[in-house]
Amino acid sequence: MVMVSTSATAATQVALSDVEVLRIRNDFPVLDQEVNGRPLVYLDSGATSQNPRSVLEAEQEFYELRNAAVHRGAHHLAVQATDAFEDARATVAGFVGAAEDELVWTANATAGLNLLAYSFSNASVGTVRGDAARFALGPGDEVVVTEMEHHANLIPWQELCRRTGATLKFIPIDDDGALRLEEAARLITERTRILAFTHASNVLGTINPVAELVALARAAGALVVLDACQSVPHLPLDFKALDVDFAVFSGHKMLAPTGIGGVYGRRELLNAMPPFLTGGSMITTVTMEKAEYLPAPQRFEAGTQPISQAVALAAAANYLHETGMERVAGWEASLGQRLVTGLSAIDGIRVVGPAAGVERLGLAAFDVAGVHAHDVGQYLDSVGIAVRVGHHCAQPLHRRLGLTATTRASTYLYNTTEEVDLLLEAVAQVRPYFGVAGSGASK
Amino acid sequence: MSALDAMYQQLILEHAKSRSGADLTADEATSMPDQPGVGQCHQLNPVCGDEITLRLELEAAGSQSTVKGIHWHGDGCAISMASASILSELSEGASPDELGEMIGHFRELMRSRGRLEPDDEILGDAAALAGVAKYPARVKCAMLAWVAAEDALRQAVATGR
Numbered sequence: 001m002v003m004v005s006t007s008a009t010a011a012t013q014v015a016l017s018d019v020e021v022l023r024i025r026n027d028f029p030v031l032d033q034e035v036n037g038r039p040l041v042y043l044d045s046g047a048t049s050q051n052p053r054s055v056l057e058a059e060q061e062f063y064e065l066r067n068a069a070v071h072r073g074a075h076h077l078a079v080q081a082t083d084a085f086e087d088a089r090a091t092v093a094g095f096v097g098a099a100e101d102e103l104v105w106t107a108n109a110t111a112g113l114n115l116l117a118y119s120f121s122n123a124s125v126g127t128v129r130g131d132a133a134r135f136a137l138g139p140g141d142e143v144v145v146t147e148m149e150h151h152a153n154l155i156p157w158q159e160l161c162r163r164t165g166a167t168l169k170f171i172p173i174d175d176d177g178a179l180r181l182e183e184a185a186r187l188i189t190e191r192t193r194i195l196a197f198t199h200a201s202n203v204l205g206t207i208n209p210v211a212e213l214v215a216l217a218r219a220a221g222a223l224v225v226l227d228a229c230q231s232v233p234h235l236p237l238d239f240k241a242l243d244v245d246f247a248v249f250s251g252h253k254m255l256a257p258t259g260i261g262g263v264y265g266r267r268e269l270l271n272a273m274p275p276f277l278t279g280g281s282m283i284t285t286v287t288m289e290k291a292e293y294l295p296a297p298q299r300f301e302a303g304t305q306p307i308s309q310a311v312a313l314a315a316a317a318n319y320l321h322e323t324g325m326e327r328v329a330g331w332e333a334s335l336g337q338r339l340v341t342g343l344s345a346i347d348g349i350r351v352v353g354p355a356a357g358v359e360r361l362g363l364a365a366f367d368v369a370g371v372h373a374h375d376v377g378q379y380l381d382s383v384g385i386a387v388r389v390g391h392h393c394a395q396p397l398h399r400r401l402g403l404t405a406t407t408r409a410s411t412y413l414y415n416t417t418e419e420v421d422l423l424l425e426a427v428a429q430v431r432p433y434f435g436v437a438g439s440g441a442s443k
Numbered sequence: 444m445s446a447l448d449a450m451y452q453q454l455i456l457e458h459a460k461s462r463s464g465a466d467l468t469a470d471e472a473t474s475m476p477d478q479p480g481v482g483q484c485h486q487l488n489p490v491c492g493d494e495i496t497l498r499l500e501l502e503a504a505g506s507q508s509t510v511k512g513i514h515w516h517g518d519g520c521a522i523s524m525a526s527a528s529i530l531s532e533l534s535e536g537a538s539p540d541e542l543g544e545m546i547g548h549f550r551e552l553m554r555s556r557g558r559l560e561p562d563d564e565i566l567g568d569a570a571a572l573a574g575v576a577k578y579p580a581r582v583k584c585a586m587l588a589w590v591a592a593e594d595a596l597r598q599a600v601a602t603g604r
């Protein structure tokens with residue numbers, strides 16, 4: 001019998017181990033390949049994640065056994081497909097802490113944020129009926145976002161403000177990539193109608209204090225929209241417990257295929273909101289003059305839906321649930337720390353976001369003095385390492401950091417400590433390769 | 444030589460650092476010149492944020508005109524910066540037709556996925572950028588300054604008459 005200290009036992013319970021991760025990797029066919037003569041090291045899951053066999057099989061099985069249009073027709077396959085589609089909704093809703101009818105399928109997080117912004121926009125024009133008026137925005141109203149938003153959680157609000165005459169404000173960040181809460185308290189006032197912010201930053205890795213921000217919004221009577229794109233895949237969470245009004249996420253970042261994502265909304269809000277896309281499958285009675293709409297979620301699901309993708313997303317949620325989100329988060333937290341500590345120790349590397357030792361996701365974006373991110377990415381690719389380079393759809397954030405582009409390594413449950421170390425070794429070679437070792441700051 | 448080394452040749456890395464012609468100021472880059480025989484163009488690669496503002500000036504040489512100089516202001520990867528630097532050196536003294544031919548040949552080379560051999564006679568140092576053609580994602584980086592030069596040249600010729 002192996003003796004383990006109690007603290008080590010506790011640690012293995014809250015996080016995956018290298019041995020388990022090696023086993024997990026076997027479930028992901030795409031990871032087993034060589035790139036430029038080296039084993040692929042995939043460190044770009046922040047952009048899109050890979051699919052385990054169970055997810056790929058769920059999608060294929062749907063097409064082989066159950067494919068039909070849902071919510072129409074009474075034939076056998078239509079019933080099977082509808083069941084699979086709605087079971088998937090129940091599974092994914094359970095995974096994120098929502099009731100079934102509070103989860104609306106969308107193509108991805110971007111589509112979800114646009115659904116919300118356009119619904120509010122529709123509530124702001126023409127003759128708005130009944131409850132929808134409470135979502136109307138106009139001059140004098142304010143929408144508050146943060147300086148660290150992905151463009152997906154910025155531009156829809158810019159456009160909503162432009163259309164309605166409302167004003168957009170943003171909560172700034174400090175030099176360590178944390179939101180300045182004293183500024184948030186000043187900015188969120190009774191004029192604030194919507195507070196939209198990211199749960200976790202795709203660039204900084206910062207995990208934002210949802211409870212504090214929700215409290216400020218509640219006190220001001222504002223609606224809270226949470227961009228949970230980087231949190232649903234990586235952290236255990238429950239939208240109800242977080243007490244947000246709306247949240248969005250993307251399937252492809254949580255082991256599922258592209259083309260499927262979700263909007264969570266509190267039932268009474270969703271049912272009061274005007275629809276965004278209109279057409280088939282979302283109506284009760286239609287005359288040549290007007291239509292009555294179904295309650296949520298169908299209210300927001302016009303047209304034929306991504307059915308097999310929803311089924312696959314449920315398989316992904318099951319895979320994550322069975323692995324255990326606490327343990328996934330614990331593992332990635334340790335990889336994140338290994339990244340920051342290791343990268344910061346390399347000459348000429350500046351990691352953005354929280355310092356080593358401070359909570360962050362399992363990702364790190366960094367600047368290499370004297371070498372453009374594009375060239376860094378090219379070098380890493382030549383040794384089989386896949387990272388993302390550029391502004392990561394967060395130009396205002398990069399401007400705030402005084403950078404135009406960074407290199408980002410982002411991990412998931414299938415990444416090993418060895419892979420992080422391979423990245424660190426390769427990054428240490430970059431400045432010597434480009435002949436800038438020893439020289440000053442970039443640009 | 445690995446494909447990576449073929450792209451990042453010493454000559455390229457040196458140009459990326461020394462950056463010939465990169466002496467247009469930020470102020471000059473934001474104001475359009477209003478002189479005959481001068482053209483200016485701004486190009487941005489939204490994917491990576493590489494950016495260049497390039498000013499091309501023609502001067503009379505007898506009955507003909509030639510490129511007096513290309514000056515630019517930019518920020519980007521080694522490939523885009525080296526490419527602008529090389530173009531700036533190459534273009535000096537070229538006639539508009541010669542520069543047009545150079546740009547055309549360079550574009551063909553970049554789009555060839557490595558199948559075309561560069562014509563050193565026409566391209567000079569820019570032939571060293573041939574390795575980029577094997578990396579389709581980087582072709583835009585190499586082309587950035589050349590696309591800007593093509594447009595600036597068109598303006599300069601139009602106003603120079």
Ligand SMILES: Cc1ncc(COP(=O)(O)O)c(C=O)c1O
Pocket residue numbers: 046047108109110111150152153198200201202227229230250393
């Ligand atoms: C924080 C955040 N929000 C939104 C998005 C947009 O996701 P999608 O492109 O899947 O709509 C991303 C993806 O990069 C993200 O990281």
